[in-house]
Amino acid sequence: MSEQKADLLIVGGGPAGMMAGLLFARAGVRTLVLEKHGDFLRDFRGDTVHPSTLGLFDELGLLDAFLQRPHDKVPDIEAVIAGTPYRIADFSHLPGRGKYIAMMPQWEFLDFVAAEAKRYPTFELRMETEAEAAIEADGRVVGVRTIAGEDIRARLVIAADGRGSRLREGLPLEDLGAPIDVLWFRVPKQPTPTNDTQGYISGGEMIVAIDRGDYFQCARVIEKGSAERVLARGIEAFRAEVAAVVPEVRDGIAGLANLDEVKLLTVTLDRLTRWHRPGLLAIGDAAHAMSPVGGVGINLAIQDAVAAANILAGPMARGGDPDPLLAKVQKRRMFPVKVIQAMQRTVHRTVLRAALAGTVQKAPWPVRLLGRTPLLQRIPARVLGLGVRREHIRSPDAGLRRPSPSPLPD
Numbered sequence: 001m002s003e004q005k006a007d008l009l010i011v012g013g014g015p016a017g018m019m020a021g022l023l024f025a026r027a028g029v030r031t032l033v034l035e036k037h038g039d040f041l042r043d044f045r046g047d048t049v050h051p052s053t054l055g056l057f058d059e060l061g062l063l064d065a066f067l068q069r070p071h072d073k074v075p076d077i078e079a080v081i082a083g084t085p086y087r088i089a090d091f092s093h094l095p096g097r098g099k100y101i102a103m104m105p106q107w108e109f110l111d112f113v114a115a116e117a118k119r120y121p122t123f124e125l126r127m128e129t130e131a132e133a134a135i136e137a138d139g140r141v142v143g144v145r146t147i148a149g150e151d152i153r154a155r156l157v158i159a160a161d162g163r164g165s166r167l168r169e170g171l172p173l174e175d176l177g178a179p180i181d182v183l184w185f186r187v188p189k190q191p192t193p194t195n196d197t198q199g200y201i202s203g204g205e206m207i208v209a210i211d212r213g214d215y216f217q218c219a220r221v222i223e224k225g226s227a228e229r230v231l232a233r234g235i236e237a238f239r240a241e242v243a244a245v246v247p248e249v250r251d252g253i254a255g256l257a258n259l260d261e262v263k264l265l266t267v268t269l270d271r272l273t274r275w276h277r278p279g280l281l282a283i284g285d286a287a288h289a290m291s292p293v294g295g296v297g298i299n300l301a302i303q304d305a306v307a308a309a310n311i312l313a314g315p316m317a318r319g320g321d322p323d324p325l326l327a328k329v330q331k332r333r334m335f336p337v338k339v340i341q342a343m344q345r346t347v348h349r350t351v352l353r354a355a356l357a358g359t360v361q362k363a364p365w366p367v368r369l370l371g372r373t374p375l376l377q378r379i380p381a382r383v384l385g386l387g388v389r390r391e392h393i394r395s396p397d398a399g400l401r402r403p404s405p406s407p408l409p410d
């Protein structure tokens with residue numbers, strides 16, 4: 001059995017893990033990230049890069065390089081309810097350069113962060129490396145065993161392995177319940193000068209159509225556990241039901257060839273009541289699985305990574321013991337998680353239930369009020385765009401950045 005050592009071992013190369021990897025390596029902490037997949041090419045779980053994240057890249061001096069990657073700017077959010085469009089959030093008044101949501105395929109986002117992190121000699125990313133379990137000694141997590149049987153030791157393990165986290169086993173979990181699942185599929189389209197993403201509610205359906213240039217990535221929200229029933233109606237019915245709600249996909253819906261192209265994404269909403277134990281800290285969805293409502297899970301995951309680095313990276317780079325500081329990360333981040341999850345639960349209970357029950361004949365009054373009061377549209381924009389208790393980069397820069405990405409293999 002081979003053995004390797006790092007100061008910090010991060011399990012999971014999603015938004016939380018990659019951002020944490022970049023920041024700890026930048027501070028001079030020898031950081032190893034393990035990602036079980038061979039690439040970042042997962043087309044699900046959101047494309048949203050929020051104003052707060054754009055602000056973080058700006059603070060790191062990386063925003064211009066980041067914006068070279070393909071993306072669409074979403075300066076406001078519109079919902080089409082019973083055929084009428086309502087503008088419900090306007091990001092254009094937010095402070096800083098991030099006055100919009102950047103819709104960027106997640107592989108581009110993760111690839112960018114990975115390329116930047118590889119500029120630090122203190123960073124290593126190992127793809128196709130799956131953690132099986134934590135290794136413990138004297139009541140403390142001291143590393144991770146991979147499914148290939150390799151032991152990797154570290155002074156701290158960060159579990160950023162998402163909502164199905166293995167590493168969080170043994171930590172107390174509170175299941176908050178989610179009444180929905182999502183059917184995820186593509187509908188081809190002709191390229192248009194702008195790519196507009198929109199949500200539609202009508203006739204007992206809720207569908208979000210993300211415009212990715214030559215296709216719409218569609219998310220059809222369904223009642224939890226009803227996928228089999230919906231799909232049993234067959235491809236013709238599926239196409240007709242979607243086209244009835246989203247006029248923009250009518251021309252291309254025949255391009256959805258069969259139901260094998262429709263993937264079920266199950267939605268969970270939960271959180272650990274303790275995010276840490278000696279030697280281990282959970283962040284992102286591993287600490288608090290988020291529903292897609294509001295498209296804020298990526299943002300929260302990144303904010304956790306920034307908070308973890310702010311609190312731990314400096315002391316770890318100086319050789320300090322991270323254990324006494326782990327509770328501070330949870331203390332800092334639990335409040336925003338609770339606020340956002342409470343909002344998601346409210347939307348689950350009210351808007352989504354009513355939308356799927358087909359009882360939405362017109363927009364509820366708060367939406368109508370928002371729609372006709374531009375000043376009010378700034379409030380949801382702040383909450384969605386900047387989050388609650390916004391993080392800024394406070395972790396140190398050890399000055400190790402190389403001018404070009406490492407030529408070394410992953």
Ligand SMILES: Cc1cc2nc3c(=O)[nH]c(=O)nc-3n(C[C@H](O)[C@H](O)[C@H](O)COP(=O)(O)OP(=O)(O)OC[C@H]3O[C@@H](n4cnc5c(N)ncnc54)[C@H](O)[C@@H]3O)c2cc1C
Nearest residue numbers: 012014015016036045046131162284285292295296297298
């Ligand atoms: C249907 C759906 C749609 C969503 N849409 C949006 C959206 O539009 N905007 C938004 O902000 N949020 C959205 N979310 C929420 C968002 O996806 C998550 O909150 C976010 O991805 C959390 O990031 P993370 O880094 O914590 O975890 P993840 O993104 O889940 O990343 C975890 C990573 O760990 C890897 N991994 C897992 N286990 C291991 C292991 N044992 N060893 C090594 N690697 C491992 C995985 O391969 C993965 O790369 C959506 C969620 C769902 C369910």
